[in-house]
Amino acid sequence: MRRRTTALVGSLVLLAATGCGAADMTKQASPFANARGSRTVTLSVPSWVGAQANVAVAEYLLEHKLGYRVDTVQIDEVPAWDALSQGRVDALLEDWGHPEQEERYVRDKGTITRGGDLGVTGHIGWFVPTYLVKQHPDITDWRNLNKYAALFRTPESGGKGQLMDGSPAYVTHDKALVKNLKLDFKVVFAGSEAAQITQIKQFAKEKKPFLSYWYSPQWLFRRVPMTEVKLPPYKKGCDADAAKVACAYPRTPLQKYLNAGFARSGGRAAAFLKRFRWTTEDQNEVSLMIAEQKLDPREAAKRWVDSHPAVWKKWLP
Structure with a gap:
């Protein structure tokens, strides 16, 4: 997925079950x-x-x-x-x-x-589990993310909050967004859609906070309710320069x-x-x-x- 920066999806092993970040065949x-x-x-x-x-x-x-x-x-x-x-x-x-x-x-x-x-x-966006929103309703505004960065720290995020992405093969603006919005977060790649799903399920099972790059349509929303974090509104052309992106993903x-x-x-x-x-x-x-x-x-x-x-x-x- 380009904006999903593609798909995609993004995974489970395709041709066997499903997958993301597949090898170039x-x-x-x-x-x-x-x-x-x-x-x-x-x-x-x-x-x-x-x-x-x-x-x-x-x-x-x-x-x-x-x-x-x-x-x-x-x-x-x-x-x-x-x-x-x-x-x-x-x-x-x-x-x-x-x-x-x-x-x-x-x-x-x-x-x-x-x-x-x-x-x-x-549609691609940043999502947090809905159970976390019930505890911190203002967390769905990107301007409040730094206030909660400590909640999202993991061993992989180096003292910053973790923003979990899927496959590096997807086209994603997340590193630029973190930098340009001055967020105290680090993008950490799960490696594939399947790995990302596994991690999200584990977080949800333990009711832990997580912030994840995710997308719809996606069946996982039926199993783990998630709420989108509102980024600065998308306007045509706001993503033209990948290094300067500071807006939401389009639909x-x-x-x-x-x-x-x-x-x-x-x-x-x-x-x-x-x-x-x-x-x-x-x-x-x-x-x-x-x-x-x-x-x-x-x-x-x-x-x-x-x-x-x-x-x-x-x-x-």
């Missing part, structure tokens, strides 16, 4: 990607469970309703654009906003084309992108992926089955498909 992409006339589609899988939910449902429907073989390739966000441009994958179903890549590949080179809205709006309608050649000649598969559009609630429902109930993504997709025919039948060409 670009060079190991499917040999079937962009194969003209084939009945095979290759989908890029980012490293957070919400994106895996998209792919699981799309894969299930492509295979069981449209007769395609689907290959999936786990790739970090920015390398996924390169793979998509080169035809190593055919589609990216959840992008959190990468203007540099869009300028290069969509506008300049024309090797990638827009696939339309996913139907889900993403981002998540987008799909297709390889341009696949978009032209991908037949019913391309048409289906363009029509694929669901809600935050739909995505969270599948994500919860994968991440919390530990269902295989294919089984989670099947259960969702079986119970939501009125939704997905609109996607079929």
Whole structure:
């Protein structure tokens, strides 16, 4: 996720369960990607469970309703654009906003084309557990964070309050925000979405304070209620200079992108992926089955498909 600075999500180990901060698998992409006339589609899988939910449902429907073989390739966000441009994958179903890549590949080179809205709006922010807000109601204003910095100290934060991030692969403004807002905090990376979730659950179990970079949609909100800390309001362009960012993250309608050649000649598969559009609630429902109930993504997709025919039948060409 760019603003999630991407996704993402961000994790549980993808292709097995779910994940974030995945290795760049670009060079190991499917040999079937962009194969003209084939009945095979290759989908890029980012490293957070919400994106895996998209792919699981799309894969299930492509295979069981449209007769395609689907290959999936786990790739970090920015390398996924390169793979998509080169035809190593055919589609990216959840992008959190990468203007540099869009300028290069969509506008300049024309090797990638827009696939339309996913139907889900993403938002990144700083969150504290709601049980802490009940004790300190003013903690949800960033201007009061320094007053409570001592509550968030950990062995990793070096005497400062800890701001927990997920994967370093995500594009995050948090180090700049801490510096520019003059906060007595240190950004500490958990390493992945999965590791971050584990840490948040442990803090919540012990009712300990924590301040975390987090995002929606995300199924964990159903298990650990969290309240967003209000940062200075986002205004268009306030994040243009990464070193000077001192504003909140924007709300981002998540987008799909297709390889341009696949978009032209991908037949019913391309048409289906363009029509694929669901809600935050739909995505969270599948994500919860994968991440919390530990269902295989294919089984989670099947259960969702079986119970939501009125939704997905609109996607079929």
